[in-house]
Amino acid sequence: MCGRYSMSFAPGELPAQFAQQNLNIDRIEDADLWSAKRYNVGPQCIEPVYFFNVEHESTTPLLRYMKWGVTPKWANQKSQKLSTFNARYENIEHSKIWSHCLDHRCVIPIEGYFEWKTDSSKNKQPWFIRRKDHKLMFLAGLYSIASDGKYEYTIITREAPKQLEWLHSRMPVVLEPGTDEFNSWLGLKDSNWDKLSKLLKVHEKEDLEWYKVKKEVGNVKNDGEDLVKPIKQESLQGFFKKEETEPIKSESKVSIKDEEKKDSASQETVTLSHKEPVIKKEEKNINDSPAKRRKNSSPPTSSPRKKQHTITDFLHK
Structure with a gap:
């Protein structure tokens, strides 16, 4: 799953980050709604989403700030709470939550995402996963327009590759800029799930790295660059070099x-x-x-x- 990620670039900094991967941004919309620079992004935050919009019979790449978590059309008639910040790959075709989103496809730029590993003592240790070259990752997503006209998005997840199964059974779907999968996911006019599902593959590339981070990231109220830095291993050298005393x-x-x-x-x-x-x-x-x-x-x-x-x-x- 993906319940927390990092995005610390301000709206004005993103065009340069996109250019590193040969991506253009025609314009940025609703940046005034931005949730501010955060290393610890959680559901309900308003963050940048990249998608293609058809304007005057041409495709325009837009970056719009949206709320993380989709509100179903029928949510007002249901009292139950739904976790809609993730969309399971296996359920998209059959769930009415996503039926109206298939023609609203997007990618979510992130610096990396957090995942928790539970040990035998039921202690949860957070890990941070990012690209080895530290460039932005782009996660496959869907967006929707709520009844109040505000934009919302979700991140698609599917089974994790073998190299990350030890950490969690699932992970977000990663799309690589410049590939057919990336361009087709954003630009394909057909909303047929049989075609779209083939674009969302398990990430088997060995271009990711991961390391332990502070447990404070578990509270979405905590923030700061130190939350995405590796935990420093405490040196045991001082423990063994105790001050010598005469026996x-x-x-x-x-x-x-x-x-x-x-x-x-x-x-x-x-x-x-x-x-x-x-x-x-x-x-x-x-x-x-x-x-x-x-x-x-x-x-x-x-x-x-x-x-x-x-x-x-x-x-x-």
């Missing part, structure tokens, strides 16, 4: 050599953590003896062993 050992098991090794390791750690001038100073004295290097460096803190001797001597007094 507690028995006095009898700690030898003088062990203490000297710790002092030497401590000196190396301090040297590496200092700024460049300190590192150069250590390099200059590299030929000096270990005893001399320790003498020139900052005085080491008293070791737990020395402290323990002091306490012992005090008790024996």
Whole structure:
């Protein structure tokens, strides 16, 4: 299905985006109704729809802003709520909801769409699907003119290709600009579903990419560019590099050599953590003896062993 997608281009920016795929826009209509720049478009939003209109016996490519979700002609007589933001490919021919829309065909430009994957713990993780080249995707759709004269649209879905079955069993129908399917879907005057249905194929091309995004996209009230960016994997490096602390050992098991090794390791750690001038100073004295290097460096803190001797001597007094 397709219940959420991204379209962050303003009306004035779309002609340049369309031109990247050799598409022309004769004019833009009802842009004043636009729902504003959104990365998280949901049903009932007013977004751009591209279609061919016959004017003076010639085909004119128009971009009109319409509401997402079609109102059936008989909706006033029914109290039940209908989900009409998607039209299932398999039901279009037999459903009276879409019977009056077959001669009103369109494509919906999007940057990408969201889909949710439910794991074994019933947690829903959103994913974002878009073209690898980051150009606009065009989804097959139908539009209708409501009783109040306002335009509405729906997005057609069908079964997902094998490469995306793991994410969801369905996906929107994608039409590629410049292909016979794209041009015929928009320009074919015949509304016979047998002909039209052959134009809407499962998207088998490997031109899409997908990645996890923030769960905040689940609320349509949330918006922002960060909702379409990949989730940054939290680094576990800091978790494993915890600050080293000296282990507690028995006095009898700690030898003088062990203490000297710790002092030497401590000196190396301090040297590496200092700024460049300190590192150069250590390099200059590299030929000096270990005893001399320790003498020139900052005085080491008293070791737990020395402290323990002091306490012992005090008790024996």
